[in-house]
Amino acid sequence: MCRNRQSVRFVIALAIAVVTAGEARAQVCVTVDEARDTLSPPDRAAALVVLGRQFEAAGERVVAPPCDRPYTVSHVRLGAIIYVTLSGPLGRRDASARGLDDLVPLYNQMVRSLLTSQPMTLGGVVDRGNVTAAQARTRRVASDSIYYVKLGAGALTGVSGVAQSITFIGYRHELDGFAVDASFLNLHMVNPEGGYTTDGTSYSAGSWIKIEGLRYTRPLDNRSPYFGGGASWGAINATERSQSFGGSGLQGELTAGYEFGRASTIRLFVQADAELPFYQLSSVSYVRRAAPDTHKYVSAFAVSFGVGWQRGGRDKR
Numbered sequence: 001m002c003r004n005r006q007s008v009r010f011v012i013a014l015a016i017a018v019v020t021a022g023e024a025r026a027q028v029c030v031t032v033d034e035a036r037d038t039l040s041p042p043d044r045a046a047a048l049v050v051l052g053r054q055f056e057a058a059g060e061r062v063v064a065p066p067c068d069r070p071y072t073v074s075h076v077r078l079g080a081i082i083y084v085t086l087s088g089p090l091g092r093r094d095a096s097a098r099g100l101d102d103l104v105p106l107y108n109q110m111v112r113s114l115l116t117s118q119p120m121t122l123g124g125v126v127d128r129g130n131v132t133a134a135q136a137r138t139r140r141v142a143s144d145s146i147y148y149v150k151l152g153a154g155a156l157t158g159v160s161g162v163a164q165s166i167t168f169i170g171y172r173h174e175l176d177g178f179a180v181d182a183s184f185l186n187l188h189m190v191n192p193e194g195g196y197t198t199d200g201t202s203y204s205a206g207s208w209i210k211i212e213g214l215r216y217t218r219p220l221d222n223r224s225p226y227f228g229g230g231a232s233w234g235a236i237n238a239t240e241r242s243q244s245f246g247g248s249g250l251q252g253e254l255t256a257g258y259e260f261g262r263a264s265t266i267r268l269f270v271q272a273d274a275e276l277p278f279y280q281l282s283s284v285s286y287v288r289r290a291a292p293d294t295h296k297y298v299s300a301f302a303v304s305f306g307v308g309w310q311r312g313g314r315d316k317r
Contacts, residue, residue: 032047268308
């Protein structure tokens with residue numbers, strides 16, 4: 001019987017100790033950094049009450065200062081934006097609110113972020129109940145519309161000769177770090193040298209239409225490398241040593257380049273392209289007793305210099 005009483009007393013004492021320790025750990029207090037805060041005194045008082053309620057909603061026990069876990073908040077108003085800083089024993093969070101009405105959901109996010117040690121962008125911190133007006137507002141990425149032409153040199157694998165490479169017209173829509181590129185009549189040509197003879201060489205290759213996605217590695221700089229790929233529809237025709245090859249169809253496209261003057265309305269760029277057909281060329285001989293008809297795979301490569309001009313601009317958002 002005595003042992004049972006001692007056990008009960010021990011359990012009660014342990015429960016009281018746990019509850020007391022929990023309350024001690026959960027006690028927080030909030031003050032305003034008046035040296036940095038620009039809100040009016042009534043708004044400061046209201047901010048303290050609202051912020052304290054966010055801590056209570058998160059399971060903390062809010063008491064008057066001083067306390068073991070003090071937090072300090074400051075507000076700096078600049079136009080319609082209020083920049084908020086909340087710091088304490090668990091770290092610091094900086095965020096902005098669009099007016100006083102936006103402070104309540106922002107406080108909720110900041111308190112959640114501090115108590116869970118998670119960034120404020122995490123899904124568990126921001127939800128449909130505490131999203132701010134600034135977060136709910138749709139932001140549009142600045143975009144540019146560029147028309148361009150380019151000229152350079154190209155070659156075919158397995159066929160001799162250096163070709164003239166030209167793009168008659170191209171269009172590039174840039175969203176800072178990403179661009180969609182569409183170009184038409186991308187041609188590589190070598191003029192005939194003697195026609196269909198054993199010494200004659202000529203070819204034409206390219207695409208009638210090409211669509212690519214491009215990625216800029218330094219999207220906000222005035223100069224940036226870029227790379228990407230896509231697909232095109234084109235054809236290749238070549239004649240070498242009385243043998244003619246030809247074919248058309250879908251082609252894979254790879255592109256790498258460097259663009260200058262991204263902050264201006266005139267763009268200059270150097271670009272390397274590779275055309276990788278998804279088809280083979282059929283071969284036909286124009287000389288008797290030549291080798292029978294065969295098939296052969298040929299790809300095209302080009303390096304070119306381009307000039308682009310802007311239509312629209314970053315001022316349109």
